[in-house]
Amino acid sequence: GDSVTQMEGPVTxxxxxxxxxxxxxxxxxxxxxxxxxxxxxxxxxxxxxxxKADDKGSNKGFEATYRKETTSFHLEKGSVQVSDSAVYFCxxxxxxxxxxxxxxxxxxxxxx
Amino acid sequence: xxGVSQSPRYKVAKRGQDVALRCDPISGHVSLFWYQQALGxxxxxxxxxxxxxxxxxxxxxxxxxxxxRPEGSVSTxxxxxxxxxxxxxxxxxxxxxxxxTEAFFGQGxxxxxx
Numbered sequence: 355g356d357s358v359t360q361m362e363g364p365v366t367x368x369x370x371x372x373x374x375x376x377x378x379x380x381x382x383x384x385x386x387x388x389x390x391x392x393x394x395x396x397x398x399x400x401x402x403x404x405x406k407a408d409d410k411g412s413n414k415g416f417e418a419t420y421r422k423e424t425t426s427f428h429l430e431k432g433s434v435q436v437s438d439s440a441v442y443f444c445x446x447x448x449x450x451x452x453x454x455x456x457x458x459x460x461x462x463x464x465x466x
Numbered sequence: 467x468x469g470v471s472q473s474p475r476y477k478v479a480k481r482g483q484d485v486a487l488r489c490d491p492i493s494g495h496v497s498l499f500w501y502q503q504a505l506g507x508x509x510x511x512x513x514x515x516x517x518x519x520x521x522x523x524x525x526x527x528x529x530x531x532x533x534x535r536p537e538g539s540v541s542t543x544x545x546x547x548x549x550x551x552x553x554x555x556x557x558x559x560x561x562x563x564x565x566x567t568e569a570f571f572g573q574g575x576x577x578x579x580x
Contacts, residue, residue: 358508390571397470398509398557398571443508452497452522454569456508 356381360444360457367434367464375429375460377418377444385446387411387420387427388454392441401429401442439464468492470572472558478578479548487543487575491560498541499569500533501557509557515541548579 360377367373379385389401389411402411407422416431427444444457471490479485491498497516501509502525511525517538526533530548535541545552555576559569 395573397573398559400568445508452514453499453511453525454501454509455511458506458508 356446356448356455358444358446358455358457360442360460363441363459363461365460365462367462369436369464369466370433371464373429373431373434373438373462375442375444375462377427377429377457379425379427379444379446381425381446381448381455383449385448387418388445388447389416389418389427389429390443390445390456392443392459394440398443434462434464436464436466438462470558470560470570472556472572472575474575475573476576476578478580481550481579482547483579484544484546485548485577487545487556487577489541489543489558489560489572491539491541491558492562492570493539495560495562495570496538497561497563497567497569498535499559499561500541500543501559502527503555503557503574505554512543512556545577548577550579553577553579 358379386405388403390398391401402413404411404420410419441459443459445454473488500512503509513533514522515535530546532544555574557574559571561567561569
């Protein structure tokens with residue numbers, strides 16, 4: 355069935371380190387892809403999205419490219435900050451459907 | 467209000483008790499979603515409303531789960547005869563239009579069944 359697989363955490367980095375959180379998906383059709391972030395004590399927030407192959411979503415220094423050939427949507431940031439500490443969820447939505455299918459989440463811990 | 471509001475934030479229920487969880491979406495948002503998030507897992511879809519119509523309830527885990535949105539605004543998720551496996555965070559989200567618009571999430575209701 356349709357699913358999203360993302361790397362297990364926690365991912366522990368020092369400030370200004372490079373971040374990659376891997377995400378792959380299995381889905382029929384041409385889904386839209388998303389990264390959501392959940393900061394401590396807050397609700398899920400949309401971080402970025404891409405709606406078709408080769409699109410790059412970007413926001414707050416984070417980027418992810420929709421790779422149809424590898425069914426991947428890896429999240430990257432060149433220099434993380436302590437304030438980026440949160441749980442990151444990869445998700446997709448299939449065309450014509452409204453529901454988001456989420457991965458299990460990856461906790462990122464950034465130390466000063 | 468400024469965002470999606472859910473109440474209560476925390477609920478402890480004895481096994482077998484009925485509970486009702488409330489969601490106030492962003493004013494004017496057409497679409498409303500409920501998700502269930504077990505500890506250490508990602509959110510899982512429960513049901514979807516477009517205005518007052520429940521268009522998809524494929525994710526509801528059993529007939530003990532019931533959701534309504536009678537006037538196309540506030541929604542209630544009801545769980546009857548709660549079981550321990552119902553313990554989770556229940557998330558509500560709303561979006562402005564029917565398709566291809568950002569879903570805004572509430573902070574969730576953490577339900578613990580003892």
